[in-house]
Amino acid sequence: MARAVRDPSESDGDPADHAIEALRDLGIPIDPVTFTVWYEYYRGDNLDLKHAVNKLLRSDAEPSRADCLELHSRFLGNHDNMDETAEQIRVAIEAALSSIGDAGKQNAAFGLRLGSISGDLVDCKDSRSVGSIVASLLRETEKTVRRSRDLEEQLSSASGEIRLLKDNLADLHVEASTDALTGLANRKHFDKQLKSEIDEATTTDSDLALLMIDIDHFKSFNDRFGHAIGDEVLKVVASTIRRSVKGRDTAARYGGEEFCVILPQTDLNGAIIVADQIRLAVSSRPLTHRTTQQDFGRITLSAGVARFRTGESMKELVERSDKALYKAKEKGRNRVEDETALD
Numbered sequence: 001m002a003r004a005v006r007d008p009s010e011s012d013g014d015p016a017d018h019a020i021e022a023l024r025d026l027g028i029p030i031d032p033v034t035f036t037v038w039y040e041y042y043r044g045d046n047l048d049l050k051h052a053v054n055k056l057l058r059s060d061a062e063p064s065r066a067d068c069l070e071l072h073s074r075f076l077g078n079h080d081n082m083d084e085t086a087e088q089i090r091v092a093i094e095a096a097l098s099s100i101g102d103a104g105k106q107n108a109a110f111g112l113r114l115g116s117i118s119g120d121l122v123d124c125k126d127s128r129s130v131g132s133i134v135a136s137l138l139r140e141t142e143k144t145v146r147r148s149r150d151l152e153e154q155l156s157s158a159s160g161e162i163r164l165l166k167d168n169l170a171d172l173h174v175e176a177s178t179d180a181l182t183g184l185a186n187r188k189h190f191d192k193q194l195k196s197e198i199d200e201a202t203t204t205d206s207d208l209a210l211l212m213i214d215i216d217h218f219k220s221f222n223d224r225f226g227h228a229i230g231d232e233v234l235k236v237v238a239s240t241i242r243r244s245v246k247g248r249d250t251a252a253r254y255g256g257e258e259f260c261v262i263l264p265q266t267d268l269n270g271a272i273i274v275a276d277q278i279r280l281a282v283s284s285r286p287l288t289h290r291t292t293q294q295d296f297g298r299i300t301l302s303a304g305v306a307r308f309r310t311g312e313s314m315k316e317l318v319e320r321s322d323k324a325l326y327k328a329k330e331k332g333r334n335r336v337e338d339e340t341a342l343d
Contacts, residue, residue: 005057008044015042026063034068036076045177047196049075179253181231182238190252190260194314197250197264201308208308209271210317211261212325213241213278216300216333218257225296229289233299237282244278260321268307268338275303275336283334300334307339 005022019038023030040046041053052071056063177189185193194210201208215221215237222230234257241251241259250262261278263271279301287296304324308317320339328337 006042008042008050015039015044018042028063028065028068031065033072034065037068037071040076046075046192047200048192051199179238182234182253184238184242184259185250185252187252187255190250190254190262191314193250193252194262194318197248197262198308198314198317200264202310205310206265207267207270209263209266209268210306210308210321211263211271211275211278212254212304212318212321213237213259213261213275214302214325214329215257216302216329218299221296221299229296233287233296236285236287237299237301240281240285241278244274244281268305268340271305271307272336272338275305279303279334279336302328302333303336304328305336305338 005025006018008018016035016039019035019042020030022038022042023034028034037049037053040049044050049071052075056067056071061067177185179186197208200206215233218230218233221233234253237259238251238253241261245251245261245263248264249266252260252262254260261274263274266274283298283300286298288294289296302325304321304327306317306321306324320342323342324337324339327341328335331337
């Protein structure tokens with residue numbers, strides 16, 4: 001039986017708000033682990049986590065904090081900085097809820113006091129006593145108004161703090177999955193995303209292709225012009241790759257001068273076209289120093305393309321794409337080779 005929580009695919013707005021709402025609806029305590037799991041679920045980037053949570057929601061068991069601990073360990077175990085920020089968010093939320101709770105108790109006391117004053121008015125026999133009772137009523141009302149103003153200020157401050165912490169959590173998420181130099185996905189994110197896409201392709205019997213791309217003679221280029229210029233070349237290649245992908249495609253820096261692109265719902269021929277577009281875009285671009293106008297010539301790329309075969313491992317797909325890349329190197333570089341060249 002599916003649990004009644006907001007569906008991520010139909011959820012606009014802030015994932016942190018949806019996470020808190022879901023935890024309350026499910027009766028799960030808000031703490032660093034539970035908040036992070038549901039925040040990532042509503043972000044939707046971690047497909048493995050998303051599938052696991054959906055499976056849990058469809059089961060007969062009531063989702064619990066123990067389930068969140070297990071999900072966190074499986075899919076988010078290394079995100080220490082995100083946990084720390086999530087803890088700060090939890091503290092801010094608890095402070096806000098505490099203020100609301102205190103205000104509720106105070107308002108309940110105010111209600112009891114009003115009831116008492118109302119009874120006094122019924123029993124009152126002279127105008128002097130009425131004046132005294134009304135004065136007491138005014139004092140109690142003024143106290144409640146002041147408390148309401150204090151609560152409004154506290155909640156406004158908590159809201160600002162929570163907003164900043166949520167922004168920080170989002171930044172940490174990006175930082176944990178991004179290559180600092182190029183801005184593409186890093187190796188860790190690539191591994192996780194490829195596994196997810198393989199699971200998806202297996203489940204839906206859909207196409208999936210992988211490109212492995214390497215800058216030709218990059219070591220010689222680095223030795224000749226220096227690592228600073230080499231880093232700029234890596235950025236140029238990364239930006240070209242980024243402009244060539246779309247939708248669910250994932251572009252990543254695999255390591256050094258090697259890049260890769262995951263292409264869901266793309267067959268072998270489509271992937272070859274994408275690889276060649278990237279190769280031509282890079283090789284047609286002259287490289288010059290912005291300030292000195294020094295000419296660095298042109299760089300070229302070699303690429304290998306492989307398609308996912310149902311039942312194979314992630315390692316097998318990567319190795320086949322990598323072998324196709326080295327076949328392109330053997331045949332003279334500045335070219336694209338696919339897995340059929342390995343037969």
